[in-house]
Amino acid sequence: KSNQTRIDTFFAAK
């Protein structure tokens, strides 16, 4: 089973 990660955990808010 795999978990969907979120994009904002990879790219920080500017």
Place this chain on the structure above:
Amino acid sequence: MFEAKLIQGAILKKILDAIKDLVNEASWDCSSQGMSLQAMDTSHVSLVAVQMKADGFDKYRCDRSVTLGMNLSSLSKILKCAGNDDTITLKAPDDGDKITLVFEAKNESETSEYEVKLMNLDSEYLGIPDTPYSVNVKMPSHKFQRICRDLQQIGDAVTISCAKDSIRFAAKGDLGSGTVNLCQTASADKPEDSVSISMQEPIIQSFALKYLNHFAKATPLSPQVSLSLSPDVPLVVEYSITDDDGSDFGYIRYYLAPKIDE
């Protein structure tokens, strides 16, 4: 005053078709450099970034930078009223609360004018690091679209793996499994049909097909798509935007967060 005229209005129609189902509301940032947009989908799993360079427009005027927040499905509905051969002009006065779109049919005296309300959106901008990727693949965009559509019949996720000079797309589900393997093409008579793979290290990573199928809606914009992957970072799917003369107009880049094994 902001004013941008595009003789090939179909490009703008295609751009909206490629983002409207992924992102509901977004802001266009207009500066002397051009128009750009960055937005996450509502689940914050993917991010889309669009750039249209000022010199790609047939006329471009932006006296001071403006942010045009709008509902993209509204904009898309209005753009459906433009013919594929129409010239599209976007106009927004400084401090206005709407944007005007003017459609002019070629060789005809007909012009139509529509207005779309602007919105104040709290846009969250993400900084995307400019890093090298382990694997870069360029392939025909229609092939990528076909693979994503076919594999979604099998399962919800695709596992992309790359080793040596081939890339493999695999899905499995209750009914069984499916695999598509693409090898690098030797030399191409038609560059748009070629597959090229550049690999620094082998990779294996899984992604939700639902989002890839959204991204594939950009297929009409470009004959080739570029996939960039590195371990444990988002996949980048890029379609370059060119006009009929082949000049570089900008790009649509989609970023998709990977699925990670528990």
